Amino acid sequence: MDPEKELRFYRLYEQLASLTQVVNQKLDIPQIEALLNEISGMFRLSKGVTHFYRNPGDEMDGIGETMISYDTGKGGKAVHTVRFVTRLLSISTMTVYMTDDAEPLTEEELFKVDLTMRTALAFISRNRLQVMAEELAFYDDMGFRNIRSFFKYISWKGYKGGLDGTAALNYNMRHFSLINDEYGRECGDTVLKNHYKQVEKIIGEDGIAVRLGGDSFVCICSQSDLPELLEYLNEAVVLIDDSGRTARISNCVGVFNIPENYTVKFPNDIMGKVMYAFQLAKLGTYGNIVFYSDVLMSNKERSRKIQKLFPKALKNDEFRVFYQPKVDIDTGEICGAEALCRWFHDGRIIQPMEFIPVLEETNDICKLDFHMLDLVCYDIRRWLDEGRRVGRISVNLSRRHMIDPKLLDVLMNIIDKYNVPHEYIEIELTETTTDVEFKDLKRVVEALHQQNICTSVDDFGMGYSSLNLIRVVPWNVLKVDRIFLPLDGESEESTRSVMFKHVITMAKELGLECIVEGVETSGQLKLLRKNGCRLAQGYLFDKPLKVEEFEKRLDMVRYVI
Numbered sequence: 001m002d003p004e005k006e007l008r009f010y011r012l013y014e015q016l017a018s019l020t021q022v023v024n025q026k027l028d029i030p031q032i033e034a035l036l037n038e039i040s041g042m043f044r045l046s047k048g049v050t051h052f053y054r055n056p057g058d059e060m061d062g063i064g065e066t067m068i069s070y071d072t073g074k075g076g077k078a079v080h081t082v083r084f085v086t087r088l089l090s091i092s093t094m095t096v097y098m099t100d101d102a103e104p105l106t107e108e109e110l111f112k113v114d115l116t117m118r119t120a121l122a123f124i125s126r127n128r129l130q131v132m133a134e135e136l137a138f139y140d141d142m143g144f145r146n147i148r149s150f151f152k153y154i155s156w157k158g159y160k161g162g163l164d165g166t167a168a169l170n171y172n173m174r175h176f177s178l179i180n181d182e183y184g185r186e187c188g189d190t191v192l193k194n195h196y197k198q199v200e201k202i203i204g205e206d207g208i209a210v211r212l213g214g215d216s217f218v219c220i221c222s223q224s225d226l227p228e229l230l231e232y233l234n235e236a237v238v239l240i241d242d243s244g245r246t247a248r249i250s251n252c253v254g255v256f257n258i259p260e261n262y263t264v265k266f267p268n269d270i271m272g273k274v275m276y277a278f279q280l281a282k283l284g285t286y287g288n289i290v291f292y293s294d295v296l297m298s299n300k301e302r303s304r305k306i307q308k309l310f311p312k313a314l315k316n317d318e319f320r321v322f323y324q325p326k327v328d329i330d331t332g333e334i335c336g337a338e339a340l341c342r343w344f345h346d347g348r349i350i351q352p353m354e355f356i357p358v359l360e361e362t363n364d365i366c367k368l369d370f371h372m373l374d375l376v377c378y379d380i381r382r383w384l385d386e387g388r389r390v391g392r393i394s395v396n397l398s399r400r401h402m403i404d405p406k407l408l409d410v411l412m413n414i415i416d417k418y419n420v421p422h423e424y425i426e427i428e429l430t431e432t433t434t435d436v437e438f439k440d441l442k443r444v445v446e447a448l449h450q451q452n453i454c455t456s457v458d459d460f461g462m463g464y465s466s467l468n469l470i471r472v473v474p475w476n477v478l479k480v481d482r483i484f485l486p487l488d489g490e491s492e493e494s495t496r497s498v499m500f501k502h503v504i505t506m507a508k509e510l511g512l513e514c515i516v517e518g519v520e521t522s523g524q525l526k527l528l529r530k531n532g533c534r535l536a537q538g539y540l541f542d543k544p545l546k547v548e549e550f551e552k553r554l555d556m557v558r559y560v561i
Contacts, residue, residue, distance in 0.1 A: 005042065009112055012039050017119055032123070037070050039116050040096070043109050046076040047097040050121070052090070052128050059091050065128070069120070074099050080110060082117045084125050092125045142189065144196060144211035150218055150271075153208045154264055157220075163258045166207070167226050168270050170278035171233050171251040173215040174288075178438060179240070179247055187240045191247055195238050202229045218274065223257070230255070230289060254278025256292040276300060283357050303358040309345070310355075310364050314371060318344050321375045322544035325553055326391070326515060326537045329528060332558035336391030338428070338537065339376045340544045341368065365398040372396075373414050377425075379547060381418040388554050394426035394456060394477075402440040408447045415453075426454040426477065442473045449474065456515075460503070470510065478507045482518025482538075486527060504531045525561065 016035045040048055048071070053064035076097035084092045094117045098104070105113060138149040157163050173195070180188040192215060199209045199217070202225055209219035221229050233251040240247050254277030256270060264270060277292040313319065323337040343350040359365040373395050383390045401407045415425055427448055429441065445455045456477030457469060470478065486497045507514035516528055519538030528536055541559055 009039065009042060012042075013112075013116060013119070016116065032120075033069065036116070036120060040070040043105060043113050044098060044102040045070065045079075045096045045113070046074045046099050046102070047071045048094065048117075049097075050092065050094045050124055052092050052124065054090050056089060056091065067124070069094075070096075076100070076102070079105065080113060080117070082114065082121055084118070084121045086125055090125065090128065092121050092128070094121045094124075140211055140213075142192070142211070144192075145208065146210055147212060147218075150208060150210040150220075153220065154270060163220070163262060163264065164260050165223050166220055166258050167223060168218070168220050168256045168258060168274045169229070169233075169253055170212075170216070170218045170271075170274040171253040172217075172278070172282065174250050174252060175438075176215040176249075181439065183240055183245075183247075187245075190241055191238050191249065195236070195249060198232060198236070198238075199229065202232060218271070226255075234289065250288065252278065252281040252284075253289045254281050254292065255289065279361065283360060302354075303361065306350075306355050306358045307362065307364065310359065310368075313343065313345060314367060319368065319371060319375075320344060320546075321372060321379065322546060323393070323550040324537060324544040325542050325550070326394075326535060327541045327559055327561075328534055329525060329536050329561060330534050332561050334391055334553060334556075334559075335535065336393060336426070337550065338394045338544075339372060339396070341372055341396075342544075360398055360400065363400060366401055366404070369395070369397050369401065370410060370414060373411065373425075374417075377415055377418040377420045380420050380424050383551070383554070384420075388551070390424060390554070392424055392426050392454060394428045394454075396428045396430065396458065399429065399441070402444055407444060408451070411448075411453075412451060422452040423454070426456055428456045428458045428479070430458045438469070438472050445473050445475065449476075456513075470512070475512060477513045477515060478503075478510075480504070480507075480514065480516045480533075482516075485516060485518055485524055488521050488523035500527070501531050504533045508532065 012035055016032065016039070036048065048069040050067040050069055051059075051064050052067070053059040058064050076099040078095050079098045081093060081095040086092075096113060096117065138146060138152065140146045154163075157166075176188070176191075179191055192211075196209060196211070196217070199219060203209060203219060203221035204225065207219060207221040207225070209217060211217050219229075230253065233253050235248060235250045237246045238249050239245070254274050256274040256277060258270070273292045277290045280286050281288055281290040320342050322340045322342050324340060325334045326336040326338065327333070328335045341352060341356075343352075343355055356365070359368055376393050376395055380390055380393060404410075411427075415422065429445075448455050454476045456479050457473070457475050458479045460470075460478050460480055480500075480503055484496060484500045484503055486494065486500055490497055492498075504514055504516075513535065514533050515535035515537060516533055517537045519525060519528065519536040519540050521540060524538075525536065525540060528534070541561075542553065545553065
């Protein structure tokens with residue numbers, strides 16, 4: 001190679017080497033490509049092709065990224081290949097081509113071409129590894145942005161009012177396990193991705209949506225996009241697969257409207273607020289969409305106080321059983337009762353709505369449930385020993401128990417400790433809870449049936465997938481919520497009257513014992529008789545009673561109705 005051409009090569013190579021060593025700065029890719037093109041032309045090359053593989057398996061299968069760094073369009077045959085393997089076992093290869101009529105490379109020229117290829121390949125490998133590192137750091141294994149992406153976004157945007165006019169949301173798909181159970185995991189993943197894409201479309205480039213794990217997500221959007229996003233999260237039809245099948249998806253959502261000039265001291269500041277609102281939405285106490293507020297924070301302080309008081313209150317027997325009779329409206333006889341919890345503390349009664357939702361935030365509710373069952377079994381045993389006529393007593397059980405593999409053993413130990421015949425116990429499970437797999441619920445119900453213990457679904461009609469619940473789980477009793485019970489004088493053609501009639505008919509045709517709660521008037525009693533429902537519970541007969549008062553009712557022959 002003549003001195004002038006050699007000098008020109010080393011000047012070009014020096015520029016290439018300096019550009020490809022740049023770190024943490026914006027690279028001038030077009031300039032790098034121009035240098036590679038010029039060097040390739042100097043050595044009569046017709047084409048240069050680079051492949052990048054994430055691992056050896058991808059290389060064997062030919063799955064990777066292909067880049068054409070130089071191409072004259074004349075084709076040719078491969079004359080030299082360089083292969084580069086990183087410590088992370090990603091692989092880069094570069095192959096250069098020459099046409100058949102081109103003068104072959106001399107040994108010196110091949111050295112310079114090889115040097116240029118290795119320099120370019122080292123740059124490409126480093127560049128692609130940086131992309132891989134970012135993907136591993138900021139995306140999960142399904143390609144969703146992860147929580148690190150969210151914290152990074154908050155850190156950048158949260159400086160000097162960058163989040164003004166935005167809202168943070170934490171949401172979780174309700175009963176998503178049913179999608180996986182009915183359509184399979186692959187379809188479930190498709191639903192997640194399609195739902196996520198629509199959320200991203202709504203919030204646009206100025207917002208961000210990330211996956212926390214499973215079917216839980218958190219996002220930031222503008223206040224102008226918030227109404228559309230909440231409407232979509234409340235209920236949306238999402239494609240399951242390419243055949244056009246769809247699923248109706250709704251979410252529990254916690255929302256924090258970020259105030260103007262809000263300074264983010266640390267990313268968890270926003271996460272803490274939005275996740276607290278989300279937890280309340282999941283419990284359903286305030287609805288499925290809950291906005292964070294100072295009022296909620298004061299409630300949170302009260303929750304902490306209750307959680308602190310609970311262990312000592314349980315130890316001191318501050319929780320008592322009240323019984324609300326269940327009545328056969330054909331005979332007026334008491335056929336059983338529901339056991340309800342009352343908390344007596346410092347001379348006053350703490351209402352159930354004050355402490356039950358709080359205890360359900362932790363496993364404290366499980367401790368209370370076992371305590372209540374123990375008290376009920378003690379009373380039943382005493383009544384039987386006294387010769388009283390005893391009906392079936394229903395005891396509420398939180399869905400938090402469902403994932404406990406030892407649940408049945410604990411229940412049976414309590415019941416059998418008092419030698420209570422199993423037919424006197426009924427376990428009620430509230431239908432409105434959303435955070436448990438139906439398969440766990442079904443497993444528990446079937447196990448209780450094997451022990452001759454009756455099960456009932458409480459508050460039927462309040463939850464998101466009521467019909468699916470009674471389709472999947474083999475209940476004995478359907479407790480119809482008062483929202484279905486028409487008011488006195490309400491038209492027989494009203495929506496509530498029609499639904500009430502069909503719910504009762506459906507229960508009977510399914511072979512379920514049906515009881516209506518919240519019966520308060522004689523008009524409602526007539527409606528039950530007209531529709532063939534003979535069991536009722538409500539203030540028309542009695543409010544929840546202290547043990548002593550309930551025992552007096554047991555001694556009665558019947559209610560006069």
